[in-house]
Amino acid sequence: MDKISLSKSNYSEWVIRNSLYWLTSVTNWQLSDSDSFWTISLKENNDQVVSQLHRLLNDYKLREIIANKTQRITDSIAVNVLTSIDSRLKSQ
Amino acid sequence: MKLMPFNFEPLDEESYFISNIAGFSSFVNLKQLESIIDFGQTFNPELDRLLENKLFISAPSSVNTAIASLASALGKRVTIGLEFKPIFMIVPTLRCDHSCKYCQVSRASINASGFDLDKKLIPKIIDTIALLSTPPYKLELQGGEPLLRFDLVELIYQLAEEKLGGDSIEMVIATSLSLVSDEIIDWARSRNVVFSVSLDGNQLVHDKNRIHPSGNAYQLAINGIKKIQSQLGMHRISTVTTVTDELIKNPLSLLDTHKALGLLDLFVRPVSPYGFATTRSSVNYSMQEYMQFYAQLWDGIKQYRAQGLPFVEHSAAIHIKKLFVPGFSSYADLKSPSGVVLNCVLFNYDGHVYGSDESRMLQKVNPQLDFSAGTVGEISFADSDYYKNLTSASFNFLHPGCENCAFLPFCGSDPCQNISMQGEPIGDKSLSTFCEYHKSMFKFLVNKYNTSADDKSLIEDWIHA
Amino acid sequence: MPEVLRNDLFERAAGESKLSGFYVLRKCQPLIPGFLPQVIVYENSSTVINPETPALINSELFRAIEDGDIANINPNGKIRVILSRRANHNTLLLTERCDNRCQFCSQPPKDGDDSWLLEQAILAICAFNLDGEIGLSGGEPLLYRDDFIRLLDTTIEHAPRTRLHILTNGRAFADLSFTKSVAQRTEHLSMSFGIPLYAANSAVHDKLVGAEGAFNETVKGIINAGNSGINIELRFIPTSENAQELPFVAEYANRVFTNINQISVMNMEPMGWARKNWDELYLHPLEYPLILEYAAKITRQNSTPLYLFNYPLCQLPEHLHELSVQSISDWKNYYPEECSSCSMKSQCGGFFASAKGKFLQSPQRYI
Numbered sequence A: 001m002d003k004i005s006l007s008k009s010n011y012s013e014w015v016i017r018n019s020l021y022w023l024t025s026v027t028n029w030q031l032s033d034s035d036s037f038w039t040i041s042l043k044e045n046n047d048q049v050v051s052q053l054h055r056l057l058n059d060y061k062l063r064e065i066i067a068n069k070t071q072r073i074t075d076s077i078a079v080n081v082l083t084s085i086d087s088r089l090k091s092q
Numbered sequence B: 001m002k003l004m005p006f007n008f009e010p011l012d013e014e015s016y017f018i019s020n021i022a023g024f025s026s027f028v029n030l031k032q033l034e035s036i037i038d039f040g041q042t043f044n045p046e047l048d049r050l051l052e053n054k055l056f057i058s059a060p061s062s063v064n065t066a067i068a069s070l071a072s073a074l075g076k077r078v079t080i081g082l083e084f085k086p087i088f089m090i091v092p093t094l095r096c097d098h099s100c101k102y103c104q105v106s107r108a109s110i111n112a113s114g115f116d117l118d119k120k121l122i123p124k125i126i127d128t129i130a131l132l133s134t135p136p137y138k139l140e141l142q143g144g145e146p147l148l149r150f151d152l153v154e155l156i157y158q159l160a161e162e163k164l165g166g167d168s169i170e171m172v173i174a175t176s177l178s179l180v181s182d183e184i185i186d187w188a189r190s191r192n193v194v195f196s197v198s199l200d201g202n203q204l205v206h207d208k209n210r211i212h213p214s215g216n217a218y219q220l221a222i223n224g225i226k227k228i229q230s231q232l233g234m235h236r237i238s239t240v241t242t243v244t245d246e247l248i249k250n251p252l253s254l255l256d257t258h259k260a261l262g263l264l265d266l267f268v269r270p271v272s273p274y275g276f277a278t279t280r281s282s283v284n285y286s287m288q289e290y291m292q293f294y295a296q297l298w299d300g301i302k303q304y305r306a307q308g309l310p311f312v313e314h315s316a317a318i319h320i321k322k323l324f325v326p327g328f329s330s331y332a333d334l335k336s337p338s339g340v341v342l343n344c345v346l347f348n349y350d351g352h353v354y355g356s357d358e359s360r361m362l363q364k365v366n367p368q369l370d371f372s373a374g375t376v377g378e379i380s381f382a383d384s385d386y387y388k389n390l391t392s393a394s395f396n397f398l399h400p401g402c403e404n405c406a407f408l409p410f411c412g413s414d415p416c417q418n419i420s421m422q423g424e425p426i427g428d429k430s431l432s433t434f435c436e437y438h439k440s441m442f443k444f445l446v447n448k449y450n451t452s453a454d455d456k457s458l459i460e461d462w463i464h465a
Numbered sequence C: 001m002p003e004v005l006r007n008d009l010f011e012r013a014a015g016e017s018k019l020s021g022f023y024v025l026r027k028c029q030p031l032i033p034g035f036l037p038q039v040i041v042y043e044n045s046s047t048v049i050n051p052e053t054p055a056l057i058n059s060e061l062f063r064a065i066e067d068g069d070i071a072n073i074n075p076n077g078k079i080r081v082i083l084s085r086r087a088n089h090n091t092l093l094l095t096e097r098c099d100n101r102c103q104f105c106s107q108p109p110k111d112g113d114d115s116w117l118l119e120q121a122i123l124a125i126c127a128f129n130l131d132g133e134i135g136l137s138g139g140e141p142l143l144y145r146d147d148f149i150r151l152l153d154t155t156i157e158h159a160p161r162t163r164l165h166i167l168t169n170g171r172a173f174a175d176l177s178f179t180k181s182v183a184q185r186t187e188h189l190s191m192s193f194g195i196p197l198y199a200a201n202s203a204v205h206d207k208l209v210g211a212e213g214a215f216n217e218t219v220k221g222i223i224n225a226g227n228s229g230i231n232i233e234l235r236f237i238p239t240s241e242n243a244q245e246l247p248f249v250a251e252y253a254n255r256v257f258t259n260i261n262q263i264s265v266m267n268m269e270p271m272g273w274a275r276k277n278w279d280e281l282y283l284h285p286l287e288y289p290l291i292l293e294y295a296a297k298i299t300r301q302n303s304t305p306l307y308l309f310n311y312p313l314c315q316l317p318e319h320l321h322e323l324s325v326q327s328i329s330d331w332k333n334y335y336p337e338e339c340s341s342c343s344m345k346s347q348c349g350g351f352f353a354s355a356k357g358k359f360l361q362s363p364q365r366y367i
Helices: A013-023 A047-091 B030-039 B045-053 B060-081 B119-132 B146-164 B182-189 B203-209 B217-232 B251-260 B287-306 B314-324 B357-365 B385-392 B415-422 B433-451 B453-463 C059-064 C115-128 C145-158 C176-185 C202-209 C214-227 C243-255 C289-300 C318-323 C337-341
Strands: A002-007 A029-033 A037-042 B007-010 B015-019 B025-029 B087-090 B137-141 B169-174 B193-198 B237-243 B268-270 B344-347 C009-011 C021-026 C038-042 C055-057 C069-073 C078-083 C091-093 C133-137 C163-167 C191-196 C231-236 C260-266 C306-309
Touching: A002 A047, A013 A029, A013 A037, A013 A047, A037 A047, A047 B007, A047 B030, A047 B060, B015 B030, B015 B433, B025 B030, B025 B045, B025 B433, B045 C243, B060 C202, B060 C214, B060 C243, B119 B146, B119 B344, B137 B146, B146 B169, B146 B182, B182 B217, B193 B217, B203 B217, B217 B237, B251 B287, B268 B287, B287 B433, B287 B453, B314 B433, B314 B453, B344 B357, B357 B415, B415 B433, B433 B453, C009 C059, C021 C115, C038 C059, C059 C078, C069 C115, C078 C115, C091 C115, C115 C133, C115 C145, C145 C176, C176 C214, C191 C214, C202 C214, C214 C231, C231 C243, C243 C260, C243 C289, C260 C289, C289 C306, C289 C318, C306 C318
Parallel strands: B087 B137, B087 B344, B137 B169, B169 B193, B193 B237, B237 B268, C021 C038, C038 C055, C091 C133, C133 C163, C163 C191, C191 C231, C231 C260, C260 C306
Antiparallel strands: A002 A037, A029 A037, B007 B015, B015 B025, C009 C078, C021 C069, C069 C078
């Protein structure tokens, strides 16, 4: 097993765990961490798997920014949906 | 401009498909995606206007309107998804004259006893249908081979006609057609009945997995199709194709087989991973191989269409409608909440009632558990923990793995498959065949839509198929 | 305008009693006291039966009306038949005030208290007691919210078979409690609301309607109304500023809104401010057939139909003819000279009477 180290200041746990979630279908992996690093051990460690992991990490970093920037909006949508379903059911 | 929540999916190194919970979608490149996320705009006025119109970004003064709009759209989708519009499946017998290698429900041998529906239950079944739904009533006879008990088929139709009205019922008989006689044709002539037959490809492909004692499953199906076409009309028969190792090597043979019969509608799908199907040797292909097969089939269809043969492949058409037709939710196997119970009520030969065909398969594989909602006359889906959990666990926007997926608003969930494969209804999507298949199809289609004008116009045609 | 399909304007003869205001036009006795004063219309002086009751002697008017039609007689003696059992559309003006300033408004708003219009309208609806549809327009008919609710309640009580179609900018429905009180009345009275949305974004919509913040209120209004079960006809007028927005509005309607019964795309009427801004705003329909087609395609996939209003057939590509509705109200509808030998005339909606000179897009005969 080869290991990939990623700095905790660059990658949040959310990004790491979501990326690894989708790596399951590609290869087996193990995750450990120290104070400042995530360490991912990959059973199959070829270029394809590593580039797949980096693509996932990159995409999830973008998704994390969207989620952070829109959290308040997402919350109010949820409240709005419940109100709108409620009123629709009442009008039927 | 203000960023609104959305999901994205990479299509290749450059292009991204984006969508939001309202079901709006579009395409951007990586640079534009990053710019939207960083600055809430792409600085291309035309694209920014489009993104605003589709609620990916919002003018600062309209954020609350955008929130209300996204919420209303999501509420609309959930409300439509929760509508109770079931197809009623009835299994007159589990016995079958075929012993196909991947038969999903298992089967009983042709001479076995105790696998037929009790005649006395039929009036109660029809009463239940009348109670549960409104016209038009869709009845689907499943098997086994339903035509082994044509007398029950006749009786079901007759009682349904009396109770529900002849103009209000549509009956589909799922059959191998080995038993279609002149008597059955005569009966069907003046009735609202269509036949659905499995056709896996040419003779070699079909007979490899579909086993009739005569060794002639293919020929029997072809004879039946021709008989129905010539005596009842072309529209009275449709086919379903299960893709096997044999077909995957030769996609075009499927088109030739259909073309020779004058059939331009296909319904093609991978073998379902339920119960018995994958334990047999007929399926060894990966989803990647399936999609390679599908891409070849697609090109073949395009070539035929250019020659004036407007083939339609309905699996793709369903994915296309999910993407582009707001409110399309009538296909039970690709919706969220799942179509279990909401879109299907199944009356089994033994009098047990299920919320889906898959639930009866689970029952067969796990006889120690109860997957039914009781028996005819004494049904309650609400009292069944299984159905309660199933429905509440089938809202995909709550699922890990789904919540960040750009195909979320168009996809569905299959809690039965997750139970069958992973032992619980939500499942790990990275290991889910359902996820892999549907995501692959969506990706294939939106990529085609985005990259070629030809493919785009075919896809727009199939919106209406 | 002699060539309109149904004349609705008449003159009081000199010397006739100085009636003015809203009247029920009667053709026979007896007069029963009701919501409005009544006046007998005689064909000529020899048919006068009861010289004591208020009367109009006017053969033209006599032949144009049915017993029970409603007229507005102004102090100068002009008689306008405002509710007619023979008309293809009946419309009442509830107010001339409006909170939008649409660049193409065919009936530019006026300021000042005109709440008497709504009071007269209530009486007219009840007196007319039609088993059919009456349109309510403005101005903005929902501006006087409580009075509008009173109009609904009075109609429910005295003319319950009347169906109301209200043309509104929908902004009042942004107020959920007002929406709820309208929605409650839909159980007892058939009504639908025509609400225009000119874009799926605030910049374009607000510019066209001349009011900042209008988009936000109209969109929230449509969401509230639809989700409360109120029937909505969504309207769109293509101009050079917003024609390309139509497909987005159609998709928005299908994904976001509920209870949209129909999307109506309406050709601009050369009246009011539309005349003034004609050169900047008017877009000939043959400049946007692809947009119409695309929007129609979007809606055809759903259950919401899209129709084209006020389009003479010769200005549409033939495959869009089936979406076209003969829609222009008969009192302002005409067919220019060129139409007389056109084979499609009977299926065609014709032109606005106001479409003359530069406002008339030359008709093309179908032979």
